[in-house]
Amino acid sequence: MTWEYIGDLILSILYTQTGVPNLEVKQLIMLAISGLFIYLAVGKKFEPLLLLPIGFGIFLVNFPLVPLMGYTEHGTPELIRAFYKYGVEWEIIPCVIFLGLGAMTDFGPLIANPKTLIIGAGAQLGVFVTYIGVLFFGFTLKEAASVGIIGGADGPTTIYLTTKLAPHLLGANALAAYSYMAMVPLIQPPIMKLLTTRSQRKIRMRQLREVSTREKLFFPLIASVLIILLVPAVAPLMGMFMFGNFMRESLVVKRLSETAQNALMNIVTIFLGLSVGATMQAEVFLNWKPLLIFGFGLIDFVICTAGGILTVHVMNLFLKDKINPLIGSAGVSAVPMSARVSHNMGIQEDPNNWLLMHAMGPNLAGVIGSAAAAGMFIAMFQ
């Protein structure tokens, strides 16, 4: 054994078994990006439940030689690849999240005022406009659909559709969706002011009727029948959503309902966040598409907000009891943040005008609407 041999051995170990010599500039850029999202989650509390695991996922996979997102020699997926493969690629986690969301949701305001469903449909305008917009920039049809759905402001729906249509854009789409959802209180108010007059913002709406427990119990069944018959492609999402809600409203499986709302939801959120973050490896993520996705995501949100408000204006032409157009912006399904924004805007004009429960209607309609839009896209590519 010579010193030369020992030197070669050390060098060989350094290059093949340690990360330092293999660290590249693009990986450093990705580490900085992960730091930004971790900062937004921890420091700014922007959607921390999702942005924190996503940020940490980006952080972990962008070190060189890490056995996280690959496959072993025997074809076994490495740790986060296994989360991704069985959770996201098999389309399980987004549906389980919808189960939890269903168990958390009180459809009372929507049942009391079903007219607001149309606002939820109008607020999908941006989804389709963006779909056309990104096609001009060279995106494929499937990529365009997955980018368009960002404006629906529904994280699990975005992830579900992107996994199905353009899995290589998953990281960028999910990040854009959750980032802009966190920024709803910044994005929406200027558009709401621009598209409404002071007197329109002061419109007081009639108090919602009381909804019986029986009505709430039957809602998930009726909604499932109608939606799944019309758009079968959306059955995995809607089926789980309505199942979760049925458990909640049945009042006989409190333990299951609470598990779906809390423990199960939290567990899958961890795996979802890490998996989505881990798709953002430097070689996949650093190209022009994520940039356009972030740009179009913002435009998408703006158009969706405007679409909801304009739908209310159109509805008011025909309605005797006018709807406050501020609740139109709640048609984007960032629950309950966009409803809260509508409420706060209303309070600014008239401190005694409580719009929150009225805004929850279009907010929930937005969830159904964005899932329906996703179903439309899935059906289109079948």
Added chain:
Amino acid sequence: MKTKSSRANHTVRTIGLMVGLWCGLAISNTGWAAFGDDPEKPKPEFTRQEERMAAKLIPRGKSTSVLIEFQATGGRLLGIEGVDFDPAGQRGMDAKDFRSDLFAVTVDGISPGGEVKLSLSSNYFTQATELWVLNRASTPPWLPAGAENIERPNRVQELVVAVTDGGPLDGDGTSNGEILLVVGPRDSFWGYALGTLLIRFFGVFLVLGVLQAGMLLAGQVFQTLDRRKEAPKPLPARPATAEEPEESAESIEAEAATAIGVALHLHLAALRASAALNLEQADASSWARQGRTQIMRDRLLTHDRPGRK
């Protein structure tokens, strides 16, 4: 107000930071590496069944595979290959319009200068689907094949094109008893994208409109049922007996009610007073008992000062 404005400044700075970072990425060298990617490029697999051949592929803009069947009349179908749509070499045409890409079809067994009819059939084609031929030897290289689009059962469309050996569509350009046809089914990409966009957008309105109608109907039914349930039912008449004199709120006089009330108050007040005196009562919480003990100790210390004997 100050806090609000500083918060807003922070948020603006954060967004600025994000925008800056993304701009940095945009101008970096690696940033533009993915231009020209075609993640949906069809990869056809060919199978032969006697005189017919079939291509199974996932076209652009679809998630499921489609089958295109090829058949030649007046010649023998020798082979078919997938041809890459090379955008640089094929100016004037957009790959997006050729969602299933191009096929190089070779037919032999025809008399030199003879004609062969080639048909492509699939339920993926529409009535608007056209066939275009790429012949690099001709100017311009792209020629409409002038194919007949025939509707077949089970929503299948058949595109039939007649090709002459050595004619303008023949890729080898010579009358040698063999035809090479580079052909692709073409649909207007933008027509499809815009058309389907409108249909899907109104589809969302339709779905939610139907749901609204269903909910309004169900709401009416449930409200009617609830109203019926809540309607006061006449109580079954109970026969009054001599032992049980009929009692009603109106039968108690105001003075008697006051007397009962005062009696109850005095009784409960007495109970509360006795409970307050009992320091070791069982229902007192542990911290309350500990507190009381502490107070008693402090009092004892006051009386038991050092030096006092």
